[in-house]
Amino acid sequence: MAAKRSGAESKGSGRGGASGQEPRSEPPLSLERIVATAVDLLDAEGVDGLKMRRLADRLGAGAMSLYWHVGNKEEVFDLALDSVLEYRGPSDIVESRDWRGNVVHMLEDWRASMLRHPWSASLLPRRALGPNILIRLELLSKALSRAGVTDADLNVAIWSLWNFVIGATITRANFDLSDDDRAAAQQRLTGLSQHYPTIERSRLLLDNDWDGAFRKGLDFLLDGLAPRQ
């Protein structure tokens, strides 16, 4: 992932090194490098931190060079997003047994991949579906069929799981930023406990076990979709 940063000599006159750590003798610009660097930048600075100028800077390229390789900023987002959703499944899907294990594994991996890049979940629903998510949906479809979900219910089941994963991951990725805020919210809730007695008592806003809640909620949903007989 990280660039190799070979020690080398500078190109010509200095560029007024404000950043101080600009690598020298860069490999030429390429889509691959641009996408990889965009992911790094997004990880470091979030969605709002991705600016075309800054990206070019990180690449050691002139400010506007990117526009030769990419149509516009949107395209950078699309490419960065898909590059982050790759799935290296558990060996082969031929393993017919334990459809449920396969599904849970893939969905937990999906969520984990997006949480490693907290900008990605929010982006996913508003962009065209790239090949890497299609692979995941296909796996889902196969497994659910095998589990006995009827053809008439198949699409509903897939979208239900999609909704659950997207909703959980977007929520988690965004709440993550505001740990103190959450305490403050629960505090406020306590002050208003006459209005919200039930969620105040269960300490809904303080509940911190995101991974457990995802896993248990997913189990409930799968129970509903394909009841174990």
Added chain:
Amino acid sequence: MAAKRSGAESKGSGRGGASGQEPRSEPPLSLERIVATAVDLLDAEGVDGLKMRRLADRLGAGAMSLYWHVGNKEEVFDLALDSVLEYRGPSDIVESRDWRGNVVHMLEDWRASMLRHPWSASLLPRRALGPNILIRLELLSKALSRAGVTDADLNVAIWSLWNFVIGATITRANFDLSDDDRAAAQQRLTGLSQHYPTIERSRLLLDNDWDGAFRKGLDFLLDGLAPRQ
């Protein structure tokens, strides 16, 4: 919702009326007017269409007057969002019977409210929870308790429903924009049917019954959360 637009005389020298329909003798600026107008503008132009200058323009106010009433643009988003999530429940919650009907009604109303303002769903997960969503969560909590969900599972159940609603609504609101794109995607899928045979056969990307899928998926999830015995 819509302003009354009383016919009246202009204030002084013309402002070079580019928009052509600027109302005259506006009521004074107020938080309420700002929020209501922000919602209108968001509905009309989307998240990216809300610019402080444009909002001021719609209010018939000078470009920078808003900053007296609001700290910054973020605050406008927060206020607009909460104003859109109000719930006027079915009479009273005392109706103990039919917890499931109550839940389904509230969640469908929640989704419908957000789809009426397609920018709202994406905003919700990244902002502090306002009073209007807390009311909905409280209702959810009460109903699920009544349905027999144990205290240990209560938070999981609430977040599962949250995830489902958020995921479904964000997805629907965004896919809505691209009806042709979806056909194109399915087309592309058909071309690659050796890679994605199952979702190609079920025509996953063409499935257009969003309301039905939401309702049926919600039923599955509720079955998992509180099995009907």
Added chain:
DNA sequence: ACCTGAACACCGTTCAAGT
């Protein structure tokens, strides 16, 4: 074919003034 800086058309926000 690939890269570049200058320039344009925006934005959010600050600030010193106005009434």
Added chain:
DNA sequence: ACCTGAACACCGTTCAAGT
């Protein structure tokens, strides 16, 4: 107390050139 325009510090993108 409330409103205002000018000004600042950005940003995405176009374009005419460079090599």
